[in-house]
Amino acid sequence: MKKVYIETYGCQMNVADTETVFSILAQNGYARTSDMDDADIIMANTCSIRDNAEQRIWGRIEQFNLRKKRHPEVLVGILGCMAERLKDELLDSGKVDIVAGPDTYRKLPELIAAAASGTPQIDVMLSREETYADITPVRLDSNGVSAFISIMRGCNNACSYCVVPYTRGAERSRDFSSILREACDCASRGYREITLLGQNVDSYGFEGTGFAELLGMVAGQVPDVRIRFSTSNPQDISEKVLTTMASHPNICHHIHLPVQSGSDRILEKMRRRYTREGYLSKVRRIREIMPDCAITTDVIAGFCSETEQDHRDTLSLFEEVGFDAAYMFYYSERPGTLAARKYPDDVDLATKTRRLEEIITLQNRLSLESNRRDIGKTFTVLVEGRSKKSPDELCGRNSQNKMCVWPDSRHSAGDTLQVRVKDCTQATLLCEEI
Ligand code: SAH
Ligand code: SF4
Ligand code: F3S
Secondary structure: OOEEEEEEOOOHHHHHHHHHHHHHHHHOOOEEOOOHHHOOEEEEEEOOOOHHHHHHHHHHHHHHHHHHHHOOOOEEEEEEHHHHHHOHHHHHOOOOOEEEOOOOHHHHHHHHHHHHOOOOEEEOOOOOOOOOOOOOOOOOOOOOOEEEEEOEEOOOOOOOOOOHHHHHOOOEEOOHHHHHHHHHHHHHOOOOEEEEEOOOHHHOEEOOEEHHHHHHHHHHHOOOOEEEEEOOOOOOOOHHHHHHHHHOOOEOOEEEOOOEOOOHHHHHHOOOOOOHHHHHHHHHHHHHHOOOOEEEEEEEEOOOOOOHHHHHHHHHHHHHHOOOEEEEEEOOOOOOOHHHHHOOOOOOHHHHHHHHHHHHHHHHHHHHHHHHOOOOOEEEEEEEEEOOOOOOEEEEEOOOOOEEEEEOOOOOOOOEEEEEEEEEOOOEEEEEEO
């Protein structure tokens, strides 16, 4: 049996896709290995979202080729968004044998077989239909607690900075009956948490069923499993999603709501279809309906033409919302996107990094303040495993997706229990069992 090793980069969608790839390969007689030096086929499932993500992969391709030098029969494959974006450029490097885009994974067995006979293979056709609905992923979560279920693929929003619509193609939603089946399957295998994944989950739609209905159906189908979802788009998240969240005890109170910028002028150039005020009123509505709901975000510093005032608008929006956590980036121009074609990348690197640092410093304080507000509160946590820092402690997340740690010798991964917050750091709630 040939052994396949896959490294996964990028977002949760890629993690879910790697699980699909392993399932397709397993059905075709390939075994999985987590040791690159033991593999006959070495692959990376890649991300193109920022330039440094791609640079890292080029570095890995060099590493893979070190093994190939010693064992010329080893095949190197590049999957995912970078395969889709760079296409032949990867093959032309002479260091890659297989290039497969996100919608061609069913063809991997063929591509591998053909590459093994000496001709490099590429298939980067995007599809309007492929959702891999019938493929039961091989779950890679090692402690068997948390599973991803992809509910849609692609993206129809044309945010001007973003490469995803080019690498993942048009948006398509997966048949809800296959999603419900997969949720039941996860529950029966002991998974305690399911995250529904899509680039813009609020635009899910299959035969008249929207995201709010889907969310309610999944939550009702597996009432003992926690449900999370990502990502919500500020312009699309609906009242009905919020009321569905509030009415099902197993749907977690956490919304990841990427804002990108606090300046209306920049939001318009980014082609985000909401304003600062529109965003803030969504936040207010979320908190009216679920006062304990955590809100996290993504932000880009130094987008084309961003002024100090635009940047201060982002800082003040962060302050006003008081995000519980954030993923923060500086703008990286992606070739072929609308922004790359239309706007000069005119904020210099020093300014971008300085602005990013200012946002990070502010968010670190906001995260700490958010955690401090939780001191004295009790939460239900789902145990993920031993705390990395101290072996006498367990760690797990509360509904708000905050990491909790507490001394515990009785419970194990997958259990739920009540804890009280005694203290905190910026990243963690330090708790005791009650
Ligand atoms: N679909 C999600 C985001 C997916 S990409 C959404 O619309 O919210 C994840 C994050 O990467 C984005 O939210 C954005 O903050 C960041 N990102 C995307 N393109 C980028 C670029 N060109 N430069 C820097 N950050 C980028
Ligand atoms: Fe990119 Fe915008 Fe689609 Fe998110 S919604 S994946 S940022 S185009
Ligand atoms: Fe990256 Fe592709 Fe996800 S570009 S963020 S792996 S959709």
